[in-house]
Amino acid sequence: MTALPSGLLGVLDATSDRAVFRQIADQLREAIGKGHFAEGAKLPSESELVGHYGVSRMTVRNALSVLQGEGLVHSEHGKGVFVRPRPPVRRLASDRFARHHRDQGKSAFTVEAEAAGSHSQVDNLQVREERPSADVSARLGSPLRVLVRHRRYLLDGRPVEFATSYLPLDIAKGTPIAAPNPGPGGIYARLEELGHRLERFEEEVRARMPTPPEAKTLRLAPGVPVIRLVRTAYDTKGRAVEVCDTVMAADAYVLAYELPAQ
Amino acid sequence: MTALPSGLLGVLDATSDRAVFRQIADQLREAIGKGHFAEGAKLPSESELVGHYGVSRMTVRNALSVLQGEGLVHSEHGKGVFVRPRPPVRRLASDRFARHHRDQGKSAFTVEAEAAGSHSQVDNLQVREERPSADVSARLGSPLRVLVRHRRYLLDGRPVEFATSYLPLDIAKGTPIAAPNPGPGGIYARLEELGHRLERFEEEVRARMPTPPEAKTLRLAPGVPVIRLVRTAYDTKGRAVEVCDTVMAADAYVLAYELPAQ
DNA sequence: AAGTGGTCTAGACCACAAT
DNA sequence: TTGTGGTCTAGACCACTTC
Structure with missing residues (x-):
């Protein structure tokens, strides 16, 4: 569990009604949208996100699965989760x-x-x-x-x-x-x-x-x-x-x- | 946890390489395809599926989320999981x-x-x-x-x-x-x-x-x-x-x- | 009140990839 | 060997729906 590059991702709002995994998904989506993670770039690992947000691994995985369902990222077993490059159409x-x-x-x-x-x-x-x-x-x-x-x-x-x-x-x-x-x-x-x-x-x-x-x-x-x-x-x-x-x-x-x- | 209508769903194959939640999703998908659950019909509840298959609730939810991602079913909080009716196009x-x-x-x-x-x-x-x-x-x-x-x-x-x-x-x-x-x-x-x-x-x-x-x-x-x-x-x-x-x-x-x- | 799905925890073991 | 994601457990508390 290494440290996360600071500033890319924010903190959770405990007072928010929005579920924690959705807040995490929102922050990752926004960071991708802003280009902080380029196409093909690797997202922080699950354990890094667990450390950064102070939540359980399942919560982090839930957040990542939201992004996967949107077609924004894809995971590779043993390697990491990556921003999905858009293939030539x-x-x-x-x-x-x-x-x-x-x-x-x-x-x-x-x-x-x-x-x-x-x-x-x-x-x-x-x-x-x-x-x-x-x-x-x-x-x-x-x-x-x-x-x-x-x-x-x-x-x-x-x-x-x-x-x-x-x-x-x-x-x-x-x-x-x-x-x-x-x-x-x-x-x-x-x-x-x-x-x-x-x-x-x-x-x-x-x-x-x-x-x-x-x-x-x-x-x-x-x-x-x-x-x-x-x-x-x-x-x-x-x-x-x-x-x-x-x-x-x-x-x-x-x-x-x-x-x-x- | 009530009993499940018998025969609609099979049993798990412990020798299979296929993940348990995928086997459950497969069986539900097949039952829907065969018309055992009609459009708009309610699937067995999560706790019924937990009882039927003898797995944890998260495994059942994982299976249901697969079907949800395919657009086959949708869930309604407090009511159940239902076969998605195809709206008129x-x-x-x-x-x-x-x-x-x-x-x-x-x-x-x-x-x-x-x-x-x-x-x-x-x-x-x-x-x-x-x-x-x-x-x-x-x-x-x-x-x-x-x-x-x-x-x-x-x-x-x-x-x-x-x-x-x-x-x-x-x-x-x-x-x-x-x-x-x-x-x-x-x-x-x-x-x-x-x-x-x-x-x-x-x-x-x-x-x-x-x-x-x-x-x-x-x-x-x-x-x-x-x-x-x-x-x-x-x-x-x-x-x-x-x-x-x-x-x-x-x-x-x-x-x-x-x-x-x- | 009882049943349903929604969220979250804190672990565990496994398979795959990089070194 | 170490780090990664994949799967699974056994709980917990919550919010919503129905009765």
């Missing part, structure tokens, strides 16, 4: 599926990653057929069976999103879409070659906390939500030809959309 | 700012709420002038000063979002836009009357955990993220005439966008 532009971004022999994800000087990977590739869920079925016009394509995307080694695509089997069966690697331009390019010229996409955006499997797949730190994006692609005949259900690490993305005023 | 369509939705004498928020049979309110109305932040300044083309309009929106009494609009002072000063109530159709209608015919909007969508003031303003339960939406409005001359920074309760919204394939 990937900006998804609303024209990312425009045709002219497609005819380049690579997937949209890869093209964009390389343009940003990042290394991209795709893993967990799975292709199968199944009966659609009620939600997917409704979006696709009630096909009996669908082709399911699942994959995970990594940027510079970090998993940032995973996605599952659903396509009516009568469209996709026996085509390159059903192959593990659908070829240059991805499945949208293949769909157009098959005569399904794409006209528009609908996207639905939600945010929530991850389920434990999602947190594991995306290696999410506590306090990081996920963005759920469900995209439906329509061809020029107005038929829904694909539904893509994506779960993204919210700290890795900003979605950009352009809306005409009409 | 408001669907924001991408044409919500289209002109034909504007000329009806009411704000977009009010119109949409009434169409859904909900009661809407706006409060915390504040209008002031200030120097723009670096971010707002960059988006608006570096005006010296901006008009700032802040307000909070409630649906059926529940706060669901708050928003801050920034407009270049040379556009807004001395106009109805600077009044607390800008009149029918909102500030977009007033902007068009002032000769700034709107052409397009850009929206940026992010998600993260709320700061404590945000959680207070939106009365967010633990484990509920916020969606941050920054919208920039451009007139037909290509000038940015407004930036609107919105923070929304993520459990109350789904954002819908339409993208042309081009």
Whole structure:
């Protein structure tokens, strides 16, 4: 239990109604906000905080867990508690599926990653057929069976999103879409070659906390939500030809959309 | 300490590496997922769980705090811990700012709420002038000063979002836009009357955990993220005439966008 | 008054990391 | 070996809700 750099943290207000662990969390949050602890910097250890505030260890841990829940800090076993660096965010532009971004022999994800000087990977590739869920079925016009394509995307080694695509089997069966690697331009390019010229996409955006499997797949730190994006692609005949259900690490993305005023 | 309805919860695996509080959280999560505890239903009390599992109270509380962090349950002092009901979500369509939705004498928020049979309110109305932040300044083309309009929106009494609009002072000063109530159709209608015919909007969508003031303003339960939406409005001359920074309760919204394939 | 969750203590032993 | 965070115990007192 070494001494704490003086001045960074204050003292408790015994007359306050605010719980002690909240006061400690408030002071740490404020110190981080003021830059007294930079991104990636180590906070005082639990025993240092115990010594500084004169409280029990559980109280200190309670305070730290508040900050962890806010996504402000993360702990590393045996090392300490650190201010969470904000990772670089990937900006998804609303024209990312425009045709002219497609005819380049690579997937949209890869093209964009390389343009940003990042290394991209795709893993967990799975292709199968199944009966659609009620939600997917409704979006696709009630096909009996669908082709399911699942994959995970990594940027510079970090998993940032995973996605599952659903396509009516009568469209996709026996085509390159059903192959593990659908070829240059991805499945949208293949769909157009098959005569399904794409006209528009609908996207639905939600945010929530991850389920434990999602947190594991995306290696999410506590306090990081996920963005759920469900995209439906329509061809020029107005038929829904694909539904893509994506779960993204919210700290890795900003979605950009352009809306005409009409 | 009363007995627990048998069969709903299992026993601990002492040979498992998984921490006891995680095993308890897993079992509760699974029971909720299977519908053994419906939305809004009360979980066994802490002392019941202590009795059932034969662990200390802190271990049970640790397990419950895991579920709370996931947004699965919420606790009410003196009453119990309950499965969080998922509130009705408001669907924001991408044409919500289209002109034909504007000329009806009411704000977009009010119109949409009434169409859904909900009661809407706006409060915390504040209008002031200030120097723009670096971010707002960059988006608006570096005006010296901006008009700032802040307000909070409630649906059926529940706060669901708050928003801050920034407009270049040379556009807004001395106009109805600077009044607390800008009149029918909102500030977009007033902007068009002032000769700034709107052409397009850009929206940026992010998600993260709320700061404590945000959680207070939106009365967010633990484990509920916020969606941050920054919208920039451009007139037909290509000038940015407004930036609107919105923070929304993520459990109350789904954002819908339409993208042309081009 | 009884039951509930909220806060806090003062320990204990463990697993992981740095030295 | 030392310091760190991870887990767990067995209490205590408090505030809120319900009866």
